[in-house]
Amino acid sequence: MRRNLLVFAEHRDGKPLRVGLEILSKARELADERDFDLCALILTDRVDDAEALSRYGADLICVGTDESFGHYGHGFIDTTLDVVRELGPYAFIIGATALGSMLAPEVAAHLRTGLAAHVIDYRWDEDLIQVVPSFGGRVAAEIVTRTTPRMSTVKPGTFSMIERRGRGELKSVKVRKPEQDRIRFEGFERIEPKGRPIEDAGVVVVGGGGVESEKDWGMLKELAELLNGALGCTRPVADRSWSDEEHMVGTSGKIVKPAAYIGIGVSGSAHHTCGMKDSGIVIAINRDRNAPIFDTADLRIVADYRDVLPALLTKLRDLKKQA
Amino acid sequence: MRIACLVKPVPDPEHYDRISVSPNGTLVRAGIPIVMNPSDRNALEEALKIKERRGGDVTVFSMAPDDAEGVLREAVAMGADHAILLSDRNFAGADTLATSYVLAKALERFGPFDLILAGNESADSSTSQVPSQVGVWLSIPALTGVAEIEHNESLTVRCSSEGGRAVYEVDLPVILAVKRGINSPRYTSFAGIIRANKTEIKIVRAEDLGSDASMTGLEGSPTKTLKTSVLDICRKGEYVEGDAGDIADRIINELRKAGALRE
Structure with a gap:
């Protein structure tokens, strides 16, 4: 086996999740710099087109399909361990989805290897440098791992998808599953999202703890709609019922990079700004001139949103009518 | 029902914008x-809720320096029965693998426990790794992102996942990492504070645990931090104040320039 990097490419309903393709894209660059192979691992109940991963640079695509892989269970851990032991990858990267976040620490502990969490950048030095955020993104730490494989997780939206051909050889994986799993999947309860997803929106309006009432939240909703954007929130709002964690921006929420970000009543804790710092233009409205969000903003509007929003909404409605 | 709860003392997340890095590269979080x-x-x-319904006791564990005792005392004031502080110079500098090893050793030493609970992530390093890794050392299953625990004959656990919740039936013992939305934590009561002041916070050293020194602290950590720096995310901003109508015009102009206004 040539020296290689391995990426876990999670699938859902037969299709790869974006995060896996984002990681493959970044890993392809890293593999090229060291003349490594790039391997992908698919464990799923169903895969429509495994070879498609070669478009994002995969040289070898290991596929294990089994009905038990429709949801998390210990078969994931055992099968992944077999693959890692066989391929002996230099590094193994997993998307920090719900499933990936359960799988990665288990696999790392079984292999007694290090696991860097939520990497925001990789770089080759003598070894692979993994840059991770800490203290809610206030601090960046450069981490090296002294054991093999160097394991890490990456949050969705961290890297861009770049098409690059890999050899795309397929290899099937022997599926392992425990005779009796001590955790048994009983079903999946869908939850209707509270509004449009924020990950892909061109404009993201974010309401923070300074938004005082649900009625005011309605103004933010209308603003997001008029701008064809999505409405996100910070932790204090996610803790109320107006929004939810699916729409939370930041370290324990989502990473967004819209063309325009508008923060309303957002104080700007490190946990939040870490998730929006790469946005295009950043507009912040806050009564407090010293709010930390202003450090990260291009347009720092020191005002009460209850004065600004009605004026802004009226003008945007007029613009829409004219169009 | 014997329940263990893993607790981590962290610098108050409200103040992370005050953290800086000194010229020699160490983190400054004074104050x-x-x-x-x-x-x-x-x-x-x-x-505590499960204990109230089913009986039993709750023991809190923390791996931290001696000065973290206050956090454990607060846990007792909330209602925990026992508190154990795993504190040793050899535990310092541990990454998640070395931390989970020490916690697992302590859970074995003072166990067995039927149920182990922990927070889903810490505010400072936010890795969400320790609970699952404790499970591996103890050879018990772990679930993370737990949004609901239903306790009937067996345990039904709902885990947050993209687009909804995955429902699992689990056998005990198990370790569960819970999300913040799962409940509203109680305040400490006056009686609780009195009791906490009378309760011994047991301090446990490496020699009491019989932990392998090569598995703990810096030495037992496969990851190594080379360098830390404060991420500079400041922009050159412009302050705008004044008439709401003028501000609205300005916002619309900026959105137009950024190509974010579809007209």
Whole structure:
């Protein structure tokens, strides 16, 4: 086996999740710099087109399909361990989805290897440098791992998808599953999202703890709609019922990079700004001139949103009518 | 039902914008108070609720320096029965693998426990790794992102996942990492504070645990931090104040320039 990097490419309903393709894209660059192979691992109940991963640079695509892989269970851990032991990858990267976040620490502990969490950048030095955020993104730490494989997780939206051909050889994986799993999947309860997803929106309006009432939240909703954007929130709002964690921006929420970000009543804790710092233009409205969000903003509007929003909404409605 | 709860003292997440890095590369977080990690508070609340319904006791564990005793005392004031502080110079500098090893050793030493609860992530390093890794050392299953625990004959656990919740039936013993939304943690009561002041916080050293020194602290950590720096995310901004109508015009102009206004 040539020296290689391995990426876990999670699938859902037969299709790869974006995060896996984002990681493959970044890993392809890293593999090229060291003349490594790039391997992908698919464990799923169903895969429509495994070879498609070669478009994002995969040289070898290991596929294990089994009905038990429709949801998390210990078969994931055992099968992944077999693959890692066989391929002996230099590094193994997993998307920090719900499933990936359960799988990665288990696999790392079984292999007694290090696991860097939520990497925001990789770089080759003598070894692979993994840059991770800490203290809610206030601090960046450069981490090296002294054991093999160097394991890490990456949050969705961290890297861009770049098409690059890999050899795309397929290899099937022997599926392992425990005779009796001590955790048994009983079903999946869908939850209707509270509004449009924020990950892909061109404009993201974010309401923070300074938004005082649900009625005011309605103004933010209308603003997001008029701008064809999505409405996100910070932790204090996610803790109320107006929004939810699916729409939370930041370290324990989502990473967004819209063309325009508008923060309303957002104080700007490190946990939040870490998730929006790469946005295009950043507009912040806050009564407090010293709010930390202003450090990260291009347009720092020191005002009460209850004065600004009605004026802004009226003008945007007029613009829409004219169009 | 014997319940263990893992608690991490962290610098108060309200003040992370005050953290800086000194010229020699060490983190400066002077003046930031140490508090109980927010989601660990939810884990403790869940432990206390289960104890109230089913009987049993709750033991809190923390791997931290001696000065973290206050956080454990607060856990007792909330209602925990026993508190154990795993504190040793050899535990310092541990990454998640070395931390989980020490916690697992302590859970074995003072166990067995039927149920182990922990917060889903710490506010400072946010890795969400320790609970699952404790499970591996103890050879018991782990679930993370736990949004609901239903306790009937067996345990039904709902885990947050993209687009909804995955429902699992689990056998005990199990380790569960709970999310902040799972409950609203109680406040400490006056009686609780009195009791906490009378309760011994047991301090446990490496020699009491019989832990292997090569598995703990810096030495036992496969990851190594080379360098830390404060991420500079400041922009050159412009302050705008004044008439709401003028501000609205300005916002619309800027959105137009950024190509974010579809007209």
